[in-house]
Amino acid sequence: MTVSVERSWVAVCPAGEVPTGAGVAALLADGTQVAIFRTGKDFFGLSNVDPFSGAAVLSRGIVGDSAGVPVVASPIYKQQFDLETGRCLDEDGVSVQTYPVRVVNGVVHVGSP
Numbered sequence: 019m020t021v022s023v024e025r026s027w028v029a030v031c032p033a034g035e036v037p038t039g040a041g042v043a044a045l046l047a048d049g050t051q052v053a054i055f056r057t058g059k060d061f062f063g064l065s066n067v068d069p070f071s072g073a074a075v076l077s078r079g080i081v082g083d084s085a086g087v088p089v090v091a092s093p094i095y096k097q098q099f100d101l102e103t104g105r106c107l108d109e110d111g112v113s114v115q116t117y118p119v120r121v122v123n124g125v126v127h128v129g130s131p
Contacts, residue, residue, distance in 0.1 A: 025118065027127040030054065036061065036126060041090065043077035044128060052117050052128050053077035055101055057088050062101035063117030063128050068092045069106075076114070 030044040031054075041055040043066050051066035053076040066074045071094040079090040081101075088101040098107040099114055106112040118129035 025129045027120070027129050029125050029127050031126050033061075033121045033124050033126050039081050041077040041079065041081060043074070044126075046128065051077075053079075053090070054119060054126055054128070055081055055088075055090060057081060057101070060088070061119040061121060061126060062088065063119040064090070064099060064101065064104055065115040065117075067114070068094055068097075069112055069114060070095050070097055070109075 028046055036042050036054055036056040038056050041053045044052045044054055051074045053064045053066040055062045064076055066076050068075055073094060075093050076090055078093045081090050083089060084098055084107055089098040090101060091098045104113040104116040115131055117131055120127050
């Protein structure tokens with residue numbers, strides 16, 4: 019039996035406001051901060067909160083790749099997080115929440131996790 023999960027989507031900004039190779043922060047209606055990243059044509063969503071410092075700063079991190087994996091490095095302690103899975107590459111067992119992201123008619127939408 020397949021269970022269908024209904025996802026809710028929220029429009030957050032025009033796609034052009036997310037610079038390639040960087041991130042921006044979006045505040046959702048429930049107070050959740052999501053970091054939106056763009057690598058070329060791909061967009062990713064992670065929690066904006068750095069689990070090591072507790073600061074909402076991941077959107078200001080350095081975007082790059084580690085062995086072909088798209089990552090963001092926290093601007094505080096420099097731990098790297100996989101943009102696809104949220105997994106910390108530097109500390110086993112640590113991760114951040116991921117959020118689905120889509121672009122519709124040039125507008126970035128964040129989906130419920």
